[in-house]
Amino acid sequence: MxxxxxxxxxxxxxxxxxxxxxxxxxxxWRTDQRLPPGAAPPAAPGDWPDVAVVVPARDEAGILPDSLPSLLAQEYPGRAGITFVDDNSTDGTGDLARALAERYGGLPLRVVTPGEPPPGWTGKLWALRHGIEQVRAPASGDGPEFLLLTDADIAHAPDSLRTLVAAARTGGYDLVSQMARLRVVTGWERLIVPAFVYFFCQLYPFRRVNRARGRTAAAAGGCVLLRSSAADRAGVPEAIRGALIDDVALAGAVRRSGGRIWLGLADRVMSVRPCPGLPExxxxxxxxxxxxxxxxxxxxxxxxxxxxxxxxxxxxxxxxxxxxxxxxxxxxxxxxxxxxxxxxxxxxxxxxxxxxxxxxxxxxxxxxxxxxxxxxxxxxxxxxxAWKGRTYRGAGAPAAERGADG
Known part of the structure; x- marks a missing residue:
């Protein structure tokens, strides 16, 4: 034969x-693009910039106790606060966020609700838009220098915010993003998840993303520190309102507007969302x-x-x-x-x-x-x-459908 x-x-x-x-x-294929844990230039508390943390969340009551306390406990020398955007949840997500803030203390937290997204917007980007609008300064004041955009299923080490800000300031970056460590507990997670990150790195090699004049742009949406002035220059999130892969679109918009971006793997930022079986x-x-x-x-x-x-x-x-x-x-x-x-x-x-x-x-x-x-x-x-009861049939055209899979 x-x-x-x-x-x-x-x-x-x-x-x-x-x-x-x-x-x-x-x-x-290398995994050495990482921020050093706890690294920070010596500075007095008053020298650290203000940061607004924006957390979009929809029906996340089951996971918040494993993630939100880590944000509240951030050891940040400057001023920081959390704006928690309850995206029309039906499971008491907003109330639970308030209860956790009362129980754990730490960074101040407020809960806001954006209403349903209009046509042309994805739910997450509409929630982020509302959260960012809430923290923008009035014409006579100074707004936060940085925005930390982080998902409701992401847990942060106590020095996470300090490390991100230090990296952005010392490196002159407009966007610093870490790909959170995804959960690998069950057999399917252990088999599928590392390959998921491997394929992402093959599509968007981190070294190319991190070049000062590179054309490759990507970010990991679970953990993005964004300079407020860069967001204004890039016109985000309005400029990417219909993007389903919003993190890559965000990085692309910042790069096209002349901003510098950095992307790496995280050691102390973790996703706590379980995907135990192959269907999930x-x-x-x-x-x-x-x-x-x-x-x-x-x-x-x-x-x-x-x-x-x-x-x-x-x-x-x-x-x-x-x-x-x-x-x-x-x-x-x-x-x-x-x-x-x-x-x-x-x-x-x-x-x-x-x-x-x-x-x-x-x-x-x-x-x-x-x-x-x-x-x-x-x-x-x-x-x-389909995601969290909304189905996007076209670019950013949401149709609210409770009970849809995903």
């Missing part, structure tokens, strides 16, 4: 792509995967072809080469699979997961491919992206 003539050339093409990714994709993880990825591809069928086809070539061809070539004796297919496929495995190891170490998961990356990539295809099918069936 002989292998089809196309297998060996395809395996060689996959190997060439992996060599290029390894050497010329901004060292995406599937929804997390598929709700916005097609939006990442600009909802373009041609880009979708290209993405599927690329995933097949880069992730599925190498193990397929190894199997075909072993069965048919095609040494070129076997060696090229094996080498590509080895490079793929090696680049995944640093992310697995970052998440404290065993190295035996690394060779399974082709299987995980297949799952992500299926999630992306399902995301496209949902869009073309008119179901769009």
């Amino acid at each position: 002989s292998a089809p003539a196309w297998i060996a050339p395809t395996a060689l093409a996959a190997l060439a792509v992996w060599v290029w990714l390894l050497l010329f994709r901004g060292l995406f 993880l599937w929804r997390m990825v598929s709700r916005s995967a097609y939006a990442q591809l600009r909802r373009d069928p041609l880009i979708l086809l290209g993405a599927v072809a690329g995933l097949v070539l880069v992730y599925l061809v190498p193990p397929g070539a190894v199997v075909a080469g072993a069965l048919t004796g095609d040494r070129v297919a076997l060696l090229a496929g094996g080498a590509a699979w080895a490079v793929m495995t090696a680049t995944f190891l640093p992310m697995l170490r970052y998440y404290g997961q065993p190295a035996v998961f690394a060779p399974a990356l082709p299987f995980i990539a297949l799952l992500y491919l299926l999630m992306t295809v399902e995301s496209a099918l949902r869009h073309h069936r008119g179901r769009g992206a």
Whole structure:
């Protein structure tokens, strides 16, 4: 039995792509873009800028006790306060936030409610707009120098805000963002989550994001410190009001307006949201995967072809080469699979997961491919992206639907 003539050339093409990714994709596979914990320049309390923390939240009562106390307990030398935006929750989220603030003390907290988003706005960005408007200074006063935009499921170490502000000031950044450590407790979380971050880093290599004159722009929406003047220059959030992938859109708007941005992995900022099983993880990825591809069928086809070539061809070539004796297919496929495995190891170490998961990356990539295809099918069936009872059928066109999945 002989292998089809196309297998060996395809395996060689996959190997060439992996060599290029390894050497010329901004060292995406490394995990050393991080802020030093607790680092701060010596300064008197009065020298620290004012910061307004804005937390959009919708139906988060089940998770707030694990996250909000960490924000209240921030050890920040300057003035800071929390504006908690209760986005029309039905589970008592706003009342619980007030109760937690009374119980734990710490940073002052107030709860505001924005009303339902108008057409053209996503719910989160409408909530952020309302929160930012609440903390803007009147014409005669001075507003906060920085905004910390953080999600309701994010827990912060006590020095998180101080470290972010120190990094922004010493580095001259207009936006500093940390990708929170996602939860890895269950078997599916341990398998899927590190690959999710790995794929994000491959799309947006952090080193390229952090170049002063780079064109790559990205942020991690769970933890974004934004200079208020940069937000004004970029016209955000109004300029990105319909973006489903709001963090990347925010970073792009800041960069286009001339701002400097920084993105890295977090050590002491963590997501406490559980996604224990495959269905929850599937929804997390598929709700916005097609939006990442600009909802373009041609880009979708290209993405599927690329995933097949880069992730599925190498193990397929190894199997075909072993069965048919095609040494070129076997060696090229094996080498590509080895490079793929090696680049995944640093992310697995970052998440404290065993190295035996690394060779399974082709299987995980297949799952992500299926999630992306399902995301496209949902869009073309008119179901769009669903999250917390709202369905977005087009760019920022919300339709409130209690009971919708997601």
